[in-house]
Amino acid sequence: MNAESWKAMDSYLEDILCLRDPRLDAALARCEQAGLPPHGVALNQGRMLQIFARMAGARRILEIGTLGGYSAICMADALPQGGKLVSLESNLRYAEVARENIRVAGLSQVVDVVVGDAGATLDGMVASRVPPFDLIFIDADKKDNPRYMAAALALSRDGTVIVGDNIIRGGRLMDEAGRAQPDVLGTRAFLADMARDLRLTCTALQTVGAKGWDGFSLAIVSKPA
Template sequence: MPPDPALDAALEASATEGLPPHNVSPNQGKLLLLLAQIHRANSILEIGTLGGYSTIWLARALPTDGRLITLEADPKHAEIARANIARAGLAKVVDLRLGRALDTLPQLAAEGCGPFDLIFIDADKPSNPDYFAWALKLSRRGTLIIADNVVRNGAVIDAASSDLSVQGVRRFNELLAIEPRVSATAIQTVGSKGYDGFAIAIVTAD
């Protein structure tokens, strides 16, 4: 990936402020942008903002009248993300909601937000099954649902794992496999972020 001032500054600010290095890698960010563009997404929901790095990638894929809502539980993360998003010139496109996603998702539904064209899940992994359930509620036929970190260095094959993140992803994968309203696959990735993967699903029925 060539240098990008806004994206590079977002990574630098996140690292300087001590945010965990959980952002997607540059090539994964580009993949998110391409998927959103291919899907011609006009409305995007992101569950898990962190420093706003993936938010910037996704928001850049939107048309001029597009919108992106991103959910972040940590006030410090949200503050840094807002600054990064504003620096990228996307403050008018992105609506960052502060609070636990399992609290803000019902609020979005109550406000009549959605259905979204694309939903990206990249927050605390133990809650992935609940996030998937909400993603379905806030989707329509044709909505693209993407979830990060579904391979976890291969740890997801261990049914006896005591890691709550592994168990959350395992349950998410199981639900994805049996959900009749979606068609899904998982793409394994190896790169600067190690060995992991994306789950990609399209909603095929309301």
């Protein structure tokens, strides 16, 4: 098995499960035309996030790392009437592309894209005591993942689901050379923090597919009433 086989399998699953969505195809094309990096989730991963949101009964979703808005569209589709998704993006150009994709998808009233340093934005949200989120998707600079996790916990409630993306780093998570790299150090600290925190029941899975060798973490928060 190799990368081409993984891509072919993803394509097969997308076809047989009827996952394709013209809005997402258009969003992806717009991202490519704008020259955004191809770091967004795959189609089947986007549907997985949508299912997580529905399983959690999410009415409020926080996304850390918008890129072109692909995953935001996937998760926003799971929200009930009156639901809200807040997505944080540090790059203004990426945010502009995302907002257009979200507008074309008919979700501008559902999704708010907030531009600025995610850490600073999260600190402001915590200080302002915004209502807790039901699902939090962490998909930004991996070196800052420990900071994002701390903020996510402060913005959670009992039962909040926290998903961390791209945690395997193409296998570099276990490479001796990779352990000195900021994204790997951040990811390893992120996982260690999850394991130590008694409020979290967590796991992590490695995946292969159109996005290569990677994986995600999944945690649920337990807080006393």
